[in-house]
Amino acid sequence: MQLMKSSYTELTARGHVTDLLKPDETLEMLETYGFAVTQSPSVTVSTADAHREMAAIRSDFGLGEPYVPLLYRDRDEPIVTEVTRKGGSDHPVFHTGEAQGWHTDGLLEDIGTIKTTLLYCVSPAHRGGSTFLLNAGRVFDELRAEDPEAADVLLQDTILGRRSTIPGVDREALGPVFLELASGHYATRYGEGRVERWYPRDAAEQHALDRALRFFRARRDDPDVRIDLLLRAGQCLIFRNDVLAHGRENFTDDPRHPRLLLRSLHTNAPKKTS
Ligand SMILES: [Fe+2]
Numbered sequence: 688m689q690l691m692k693s694s695y696t697e698l699t700a701r702g703h704v705t706d707l708l709k710p711d712e713t714l715e716m717l718e719t720y721g722f723a724v725t726q727s728p729s730v731t732v733s734t735a736d737a738h739r740e741m742a743a744i745r746s747d748f749g750l751g752e753p754y755v756p757l758l759y760r761d762r763d764e765p766i767v768t769e770v771t772r773k774g775g776s777d778h779p780v781f782h783t784g785e786a787q788g789w790h791t792d793g794l795l796e797d798i799g800t801i802k803t804t805l806l807y808c809v810s811p812a813h814r815g816g817s818t819f820l821l822n823a824g825r826v827f828d829e830l831r832a833e834d835p836e837a838a839d840v841l842l843q844d845t846i847l848g849r850r851s852t853i854p855g856v857d858r859e860a861l862g863p864v865f866l867e868l869a870s871g872h873y874a875t876r877y878g879e880g881r882v883e884r885w886y887p888r889d890a891a892e893q894h895a896l897d898r899a900l901r902f903f904r905a906r907r908d909d910p911d912v913r914i915d916l917l918l919r920a921g922q923c924l925i926f927r928n929d930v931l932a933h934g935r936e937n938f939t940d941d942p943r944h945p946r947l948l949l950r951s952l953h954t955n956a957p958k959k960t961s
Contacts, residue, residue: 690721692825694911699910704724704922705725706728707744707923710747710959713957717926722924723924724922725740727740731920732920734809738767741807741949741951744923745953746960748803748925748957753767756795757795767951768950770806770950771948784816784940788878788880789879789934790878790933795849800954801954802927802928802953802955804925805949805951806949808918808922809947810920810947811918811920811946813938813940816938819913819915819936823865823877825912826912834902838865839895840892840895841877844863846885847876847884849862849883875929875931880934
């Protein structure tokens with residue numbers, strides 16, 4: 688993966704959607720940018736088509752069966768989740784049209800566990816609903832060069848707790864924000880939203896943490912490290928959940944055609960299978 692040197696600015700001009708039937712192109716995109724978007728050959732897609740195409744993607748890239756996150760093990764959740772607005776749901780994210788701040792999937796999992804997320808768009812929102820991606824490792828590398836003390840705090844293994852916001856589910860998992868991998872890349876669980884709890888051990892760490900988070904806030908809107916994608920019907924976003932952070936813009940639905948995305952999580956990274 689050349690991700691640490693990649694610039695998203697060039698992609699915005701060049702385009703980033705690949706043909707579902709050309710896995711090599713998609714894999715190259717994934718290795719260079721940490722994500723790819725495939726386009727279905729069909730003009731219109733049903734939910735059944737989406738499931739079939741997601742199965743083809745899992746098989747093409749050796750992703751294996753979808754992984755059920757720890758948070759949902761005792762709930763009756765399907766392994767491919769429907770992300771759509773639903774009245775009466777207690778889920779704080781899946782079933783609302785609200786914006787969702789920066790995060791990585793797998794609230795309770797150890798850093799780097801969920802390596803790949805698939806998000807298949809069956810039907811887009813009437814307005815809004817973009818997904819944004821952040822090359823978090825590249826920003827962290829910049830922070831390391833500029834303020835090593837601030838970067839070190841993010842490597843500490845008890846600095847970040849992520850707490851469930853599902854009513855009645857009182858669980859929290861501690862871990863680092865970044866972990867250096869043998870490949871020279873960083874795994875991440877960077878986020879700034881409603882689930883994060885920060886645990887600096889003293890005032891000096893608190894200051895260093897404040898600087899680190901400020902650095903991320905200042906960098907994360909730069910189009911070189913961030914890209915916003917509005918998925919169309921029949922497009923599937925494949926991204927490296929272990930190295931990119933992501934979030935979602937709010938959206939409004941046309942009640943006759945509500946936004947519907949299917950999501951699955953995988954502990955394998957995409958790889959060549961043929
Ligand atoms: Fe997510």
